[in-house]
Amino acid sequence: QEKSLADLLAHAASLERATAWLATLPGMPAGLPPQLAGQARLDARWQGGWTDPTLQARLQVPRLAAVDPATPPEAAWTLRDASASLEGRLAQARLQAEGVAVQGLRRLRARLAGTAGQVSGGWQGRLDSLDLAATGLVPTTEGEWRLRLPQPFGITWRDGVLQAEAGSALLDAPVRRGPPQARLAWQPLRWGQGELETAGRLEGLPMAWIELF
Numbered sequence: 001q002e003k004s005l006a007d008l009l010a011h012a013a014s015l016e017r018a019t020a021w022l023a024t025l026p027g028m029p030a031g032l033p034p035q036l037a038g039q040a041r042l043d044a045r046w047q048g049g050w051t052d053p054t055l056q057a058r059l060q061v062p063r064l065a066a067v068d069p070a071t072p073p074e075a076a077w078t079l080r081d082a083s084a085s086l087e088g089r090l091a092q093a094r095l096q097a098e099g100v101a102v103q104g105l106r107r108l109r110a111r112l113a114g115t116a117g118q119v120s121g122g123w124q125g126r127l128d129s130l131d132l133a134a135t136g137l138v139p140t141t142e143g144e145w146r147l148r149l150p151q152p153f154g155i156t157w158r159d160g161v162l163q164a165e166a167g168s169a170l171l172d173a174p175v176r177r178g179p180p181q182a183r184l185a186w187q188p189l190r191w192g193q194g195e196l197e198t199a200g201r202l203e204g205l206p207m208a209w210i211e212l213f
Helices: 015-023 207-212
Strands: 005-012 035-047 054-067 078-089 092-103 106-119 122-135 145-148 153-158 161-164 167-172 181-186 189-192 195-197 200-203
Touching: 015 035, 078 106
Parallel strands: none
Antiparallel strands: 005 035, 035 054, 054 078, 078 092, 092 106, 106 122, 122 145, 122 153, 145 167, 153 161, 161 189, 167 181, 181 200, 189 195
């Protein structure tokens, strides 16, 4: 019977004030990262003890930016309208996240969904969907670049080693003529101890894309 129950609510109306306050606490190291500005709210519930509890968590970030006097305002990235949710058992929980990052004329939008869970020695998950859209990355190009997954693939993190199954992604370019889409495919990936092992290829690259650069 599940008796353990814990609720957590954290609301930061001003992250800039919160990080400034943390820097004043005794024992905090000097030279902390730049202060954060914006707002964030976390609602979480943990039920069922420590073995395989049920989780419900939602993080909402209307705005988040790093405040660094050494960085010009036009060069700083700002995260807007971001949210993430986690729901289910610790062994297999459903994950969803989305948000927009802006730097000057550059704009990145991301939306993803999948599952994640704890296993012996680490974590495993599956990325079911991923949708990335970008504008302003290439100064000479107008329109939106887009990257999407045609099918899910699995990911494992165990004993300090990251492994991912073979997969592919569809890349759409803002071309005026010709096919707008190419396909990026990769073989099983392994990363650990500073070494990356994988192989990939870009298929169906349209010649019309040359004009974008």
